[in-house]
Amino acid sequence: MSIDFAGWCKQVQSDMEQVLDRHLPPPSQVPARLHEAMRYAALDGGKRVRPLLAFAAGELFDAPRDAIERAAAAVEMIHVYSLVHDDMPCMDDDDLRRGKPTVHRCYDEATALLVGDALQAQAFEVLAGGELEAARRVAMLAQLARAAGSLGMCGGQAIDLDSVGVALSLSELEQMHRLKTGALLQAAVMLGALAGKTLQPTEHAALAAYAKAIGLAFQVVDDILDATADSATLGKTAGKDAANNKPTYVSLLGLAESLALAEKLRQDAHEALLPFGRGAERLRELADLIVQRKT
Amino acid sequence: MSIDFAGWCKQVQSDMEQVLDRHLPPPSQVPARLHEAMRYAALDGGKRVRPLLAFAAGELFDAPRDAIERAAAAVEMIHVYSLVHDDMPCMDDDDLRRGKPTVHRCYDEATALLVGDALQAQAFEVLAGGELEAARRVAMLAQLARAAGSLGMCGGQAIDLDSVGVALSLSELEQMHRLKTGALLQAAVMLGALAGKTLQPTEHAALAAYAKAIGLAFQVVDDILDATADSATLGKTAGKDAANNKPTYVSLLGLAESLALAEKLRQDAHEALLPFGRGAERLRELADLIVQRKT
Numbered sequence: 010m011s012i013d014f015a016g017w018c019k020q021v022q023s024d025m026e027q028v029l030d031r032h033l034p035p036p037s038q039v040p041a042r043l044h045e046a047m048r049y050a051a052l053d054g055g056k057r058v059r060p061l062l063a064f065a066a067g068e069l070f071d072a073p074r075d076a077i078e079r080a081a082a083a084v085e086m087i088h089v090y091s092l093v094h095d096d097m098p099c100m101d102d103d104d105l106r107r108g109k110p111t112v113h114r115c116y117d118e119a120t121a122l123l124v125g126d127a128l129q130a131q132a133f134e135v136l137a138g139g140e141l142e143a144a145r146r147v148a149m150l151a152q153l154a155r156a157a158g159s160l161g162m163c164g165g166q167a168i169d170l171d172s173v174g175v176a177l178s179l180s181e182l183e184q185m186h187r188l189k190t191g192a193l194l195q196a197a198v199m200l201g202a203l204a205g206k207t208l209q210p211t212e213h214a215a216l217a218a219y220a221k222a223i224g225l226a227f228q229v230v231d232d233i234l235d236a237t238a239d240s241a242t243l244g245k246t247a248g249k250d251a252a253n254n255k256p257t258y259v260s261l262l263g264l265a266e267s268l269a270l271a272e273k274l275r276q277d278a279h280e281a282l283l284p285f286g287r288g289a290e291r292l293r294e295l296a297d298l299i300v301q302r303k304t
Numbered sequence: 305m306s307i308d309f310a311g312w313c314k315q316v317q318s319d320m321e322q323v324l325d326r327h328l329p330p331p332s333q334v335p336a337r338l339h340e341a342m343r344y345a346a347l348d349g350g351k352r353v354r355p356l357l358a359f360a361a362g363e364l365f366d367a368p369r370d371a372i373e374r375a376a377a378a379v380e381m382i383h384v385y386s387l388v389h390d391d392m393p394c395m396d397d398d399d400l401r402r403g404k405p406t407v408h409r410c411y412d413e414a415t416a417l418l419v420g421d422a423l424q425a426q427a428f429e430v431l432a433g434g435e436l437e438a439a440r441r442v443a444m445l446a447q448l449a450r451a452a453g454s455l456g457m458c459g460g461q462a463i464d465l466d467s468v469g470v471a472l473s474l475s476e477l478e479q480m481h482r483l484k485t486g487a488l489l490q491a492a493v494m495l496g497a498l499a500g501k502t503l504q505p506t507e508h509a510a511l512a513a514y515a516k517a518i519g520l521a522f523q524v525v526d527d528i529l530d531a532t533a534d535s536a537t538l539g540k541t542a543g544k545d546a547a548n549n550k551p552t553y554v555s556l557l558g559l560a561e562s563l564a565l566a567e568k569l570r571q572d573a574h575e576a577l578l579p580f581g582r583g584a585e586r587l588r589e590l591a592d593l594i595v596q597r598k599t
Contacts (some may be wrong), residue, residue, distance in 0.1 A: 034454055039479075043454055043462035094421060097394075106597035118394035119465050122417070123458050126389060126424065130453030133428050137446035143438035150445055151432035157339050158425030159329055163418050167338035170414050184334075 014294040018061060027061045028078045029085065036066075046116045046124045047131070051089045054107035058227070058299065059194060060085045065291035066216065070205025072158035080149060080200035084133040084272060087157050088193060090128035093121050095166065129157065133225045136200075145207065149200050155248045156196035165189025169255075177256040183225065191224030196199070199290075218281035219292060225276035227299050232257035233267050234304065275300040309589040313356060320355045321347060323373045324380065326399075327430045341411045341419045342426070346384045349402035353490060353522070353594065354379045358496035360586035361511065365500025371436045375444060375495035378427040382452050383488060385423035386415050390461065409569070424452065431495075444495050450490035460484025469582035478520065485526075486519030495577065511598040513576035514587060521561075521569035522594050528562050529599065570595040 012020070029051050036045045052257040060081035097104040097118060102112055113121035135151050155161055165188030172185060197270035198220040202208055208216070236259045258267045278296035282289040307315070321465035324346050331340045362372035391398040391406040392413060399409055406414035431445050450456055460483030467480060493515040497503055503511070531554045553562045573591035577584040 038455075040454065040459050040462035040466065042466065043459060047454065054457070057376060091421075095415055097417065099392075099417060112500075121492035122389055122392065122394060123454075123462050123465075126386075126420070126452075127454040127458035129421065129424050130449050130456075130458065134446060134449035137442055137449055143442045146442050147432055147445075150442075151429060154425050154429035154432055157421075159335065159342065159418075160333075161425075163422035164335050166326035167418050167446065168421075170418075171335065171337065191458060262578045265504060286319070 014291070014298075017291065018185065018298070021061055021064045022169050023056045023217075024078075025057050025081060025085065028060075028082050031188050032079070032082045032086075033131065042116070043120065043127060044124055046112055046120050047128055049115060050093050050112050050124050051086060051108075051128065054109065055085075055089075056302070056304070057085065059088055059197035060294075061295055061298075062098075062194065062197040062220075062223075062292070063204075065206045065289075066198045066201030066297055068201075068291060069285060069288045070202055072201065072205030073140070075139055076204035077201060080204045081197070083136040083153060084193060084200060086128045086135070087153065087162070088133035090125040090132070091162055091166070091193075093128070094125040097121055100166075100170075110280050132157075141204065144155075146289040147202055148207075149203050152199055152203070153196050156192040158276050161188055161192035161247075162190075165192065172256060174254050175256070177261075179261055182256055183260060184256070185222070186225060190228055191221065194224040194227060195220035214283050215284050219278050219296070222274045222278040223263045223280060226271050226278065226296070229258045229267055229271045230300055230302065232259045233264065233271065234302075236264065238304065271300045305329055307483075307588070308594075312586065316356055316359045317352045319373075319480070320352050320376060320380065320452075321404050323355075323377050326548070327377045328426065338415065338418055338422060341407055342406075342416050344410060345407050345419050346381060346423065346516070349404065350380075350384075351597070351599070352380065353590075354383055354492035354563045355415075355491040356360050356590055356593075357489065357515075357518075357587070358499075360584075360590055361493045361496030362499045363586060364580060364583050365497055367496065367500030368435070371499035372436055372496060374430050374434050375499045376492070378431040378444075379488060379492045379495060380446055381423045381430070382448065382457070382491075385420040385427070386457055386461070388423070388578070389420040392416055395461075396554050398428040398546050400445075427452075436499065440498055444498050445576060447494055447498070456483055456487035456491075457485075460487065467551060469549050470551070472556075474556055477551055477553070477556060481520060481523040482516070486516065486525055489513035489519040492581035510579050512572050514591070515571045517573040517576060518591050521566050521573065522555045522563055524569065525595055525597065527554045527565065528559065529597075531559065533599065563599075566595045 022296060030042055033048055033051060034044045036048055063081040063084055064077055067080065092106060093112045095101055096106055097113050103111055105111065111122050132153065133150060137146060157163065165185055167183040169189055195217065198216055202216055260271065262270065275296050279293055282292055328346060331343055333339055358376040358379055360374055362375065387401060388407045390396055391401055392408050398406055400406065408417055427448065428445060432441060452458065460480055463480040464484055475521060490512065493511055497511055515534055553565065557565065570591050573578045574588055577587055
């Protein structure tokens with residue numbers, strides 16, 4: 010590895026601005042206000058965890074640069090659209106996202122609705138393009154569609170809606186997060202890998218185990234941060250889960266046990282990567298980052 | 305042709321209920337409420353104009369039945385999701401759709417938002433599946449994504465939002481509708497055709513000309529019906545455009561000239577189909593239906 014992990018992350022995050030810029034319609038194009046709002050939502054923000062995962066998995070299998078970029082951009086567009094819709098008054102009614110006013114606050118609700126809808130379509134358009142063999146592109150499109158839909162992210166959000174004020178068990182909480190955030194994190198890993206090669210069943214299983222562990226770890230740490238950090242640090246409203254009476258890992262397990270669970274999941278992730286040897290270093294470091302992050 | 309046009313339409317419309325039923329997650333599957341609401345939105349309603357177009361174009365090129373069904377289901381799911389979102393309070397705030405309470409009235413706003421989001425993802429998942437060669441599936445996915453996004457349907461809705469109370473010219477009105485409804489109607493024709501074969505440039509151009517004509521005709525007739533029919537006949541709130549001070553063909557051209565334009569577009573559509581001979585009979589009849597419908 011020629012650069013260290015922090016430098017690599019910074020590079021990918023910076024590259025992603027240009028990648029997203031290139032794969033979004035220009036702000037001058039009609040309808041200009043919609044395109045401007047799509048860019049407001051997608052550009053200049055976020056930790057880009059999903060693109061980092063797609064890049065790390067793509068580099069593990071020597072995927073062509075353009076294919077990795079499309080995978081990363083598509084997954085990030087789905088993630089961004091879900092944030093825009095999630096922040097709307099009929100969902101979480103949030104004013105602040107990534108340290109900026111949310112889209113419906115900066116523009117209006119109807120525009121926020123369309124921004125999300127158009128970003129989802131754009132994600133599939135980006136993934137349908139490029140030079141990769143068609144069979145691989147179809148596999149990536151199918152995986153992303155499933156991760157985004159009612160058996161993935163949208164389904165997780167629906168379960169989340171129904172869980173307000175309800176005493177979820179630990180396994181129900183895990184099922185919700187496996188769909189709500191886990192499915193798209195897993196898609197980021199899988200799409201990056203598919204950009205490089207058709208996966209063998211053992212490779213698929215190992216990457217799925219890795220993705221499952223970091224997906225859950227991500228949510229456990231999110232709950233820990235929501236309970237312990239402040240809004241300024243997070244760039245979004247902290248303490249909301251408790252305020253909304255939503256079940257979290259912290260509320261179910263307590264803080265100490267949640268921290269221990271996150272650490273165990275980090276080790277599970279490392280273990281799942283053993284078959285890939287040194288090439289999986291970035292994926293290992295990302296598991297560490299996800300568990301040890303402060304925002 | 306073994307059955308007449310009316311019988312053929314009835315058959316396709318009835319088949320589409322089963323096709324959509326098969327391509328939607330079962331209502332018993334978790335999250336059950338979301339799946340039930342997706343079915344409430346998609347099943348048992350509508351004229352199924354887009355599926356009819358996909359079937360007619362698919363049959364023209366002897367497309368395999370499963371591929372036509374997937375094309376028709378995917379386009380209809382995109383259409384249905386757009387209706388669900390369009391009816392929400394932050395957009396048109398409508399209570400009635402296809403003669404039933406709108407999704408956000410029957411369920412709630414958050415569920416309506418997720419129903420639309422999940423239906424869009426489901427459309428791409430359905431289209432990514434099946435047995436068609438991968439290159440053709442990618443072409444169909446790319447076409448649908450473009451038709452659905454900010455340079456298609458969502459873009460048309462954004463222009464529509466911006467046009468309330470604005471004096472649009474006839475060409476601006478046409479540009480809006482070309483995106484808002486034209487793009488998806490065109491996708492219905494193209495996806496049906498692509499289910500049968502890779503299109504030659506001349507075939508593509510002829511079908512695009514047909515689709516453009518019926519797309520515009522559809523909107524002109526919609527405006528005529530909005531101005532002349534009642535809510536009970538339409539199954540949705542009539543007279544809304546005038547009430548919302550939205551520009552329409554009737555408000556710009558008057559009723560008589562709008563009727564003449566619809567008839568001219570019907571003839572344009574017929575003319576575009578000449579190269580396809582007798583095989584295009586269903587597409588010709590659909591152009592007639594779109595112009596001569598009463599709801």
